[in-house]
Amino acid sequence: MNKAMQDIESTTDAQDTGHAGLVTPVMRALKLLRFVADGGSTANVSDVGRRIGVNRVTVMRLIETLQFEGVLEPLPQGGHRLGLNFLTLAASALAGEDHLATARRVLTRVTTETGLSSYLTVLDGAQVRYLLCETPALPLVSNIRAGSRVTAHLTAPGRSLLAHLSTERRRALLGPEPLAAATAQSARTHAALDAQLERDRDAGCAWSQDGFEAGIDACAAAVLDAHGRPLAALSVAGPRTLVGTDTLTRERTARVVKSGAADLAILLADAPAFLAAAERG
Template identity: 40%
Template structure:
């Protein structure tokens, strides 16, 4: 990569964190002030940066146009597929990608378990928000008003004896999910299937999708399932970055 192009890209990355002067950019990039000025003038001509009244530079309108076009073209399933398959290969259990649709979650993709005893699920099927790991991973990051609209009045439908059917117990669970970064389906949707799920964030930081690992209780015990949480949350973070989210924002 030519040094001038590399430096121009580094300037854009620096300005994404906030406006800066020519001297500040020069120090951060380790280049002379005249080099920074030359690059900034070129970027300004093409509207990638804009000079403010106080002499600092900030991201320009053309960057916003490009960012919008890129995000409009994001395909969550395509962005996630490689990460889902890597997680499935590493853990050997069923991996799901799901997204919020209406007042339910819909499974967008699936990696099958390597074990003979498997769970039945299919791409395109919907499931309740309150009784699934992916659903709770999403709900935990929504406002109380959004939860009210999606869940409706309790009691919520009981899928198994473990399903949380009151708003109080569900909200307590969701508070724990938000704090630790992953959700547990403790045999709440299907009596013999447990699941751990983590939220996926879009470029704005909003959570409307999640990734999960599921396994029958006879195949994987609770400790084994929870041990997968770090790899799972790392996968969710990688998918989030693929679709535009940045932890540094």
């Protein structure tokens, strides 16, 4: 390797590792794998390098190494996809855990990143059922626990699930007007709820401010299957002092929740119980 290339490698090392002890080549390989898993093409290695922040020569070496190990495999039209060795490894890891245990890991991450309680819920008729709850190391402020059941349209996770059902299905589940209410903010008519759910669907998440419990704000996103049907919902909740009222904080919280829901959509895609819930919806 010539001096110029060593300088490039050293600069990239410094940019890649903000923490002592991290193994830079592994971090680069993971960046490349995430890029491919998200549908990125490796046909143009210079473009790949720009997108993942790694120089062109390193990208070429990573591809060659990962292909040799069966982690990547070439496509006839150019570029690469994840290889069978990688897929087998991932499948073996998932097979060693039940789906709720896997989901809890996502909730733990979401709670760590937001500092808020996180929940996994499913639609159960006109109610949402809370399957999992992960709380930060703070005093509990909500009455919601794992096992709780709440009228769906009164909560952020319930709204995020209802937003992905047909109008006819929603009305059949929720019954005649007036709809149940928890606070003055609760929608009492189907028309008002439909408008609220349309806003939730367009935003990709549902927000609730004092919507079910006084002083508690929540944000939820639906976990959707390949057909756009709701399998479950991921939500966070906490006192407004922790959730925050400024736009930047709320946008960050929404991003974390949506990202967690997207991960759960992959992890729960073949979970029979969740698929059954989607079929019922």
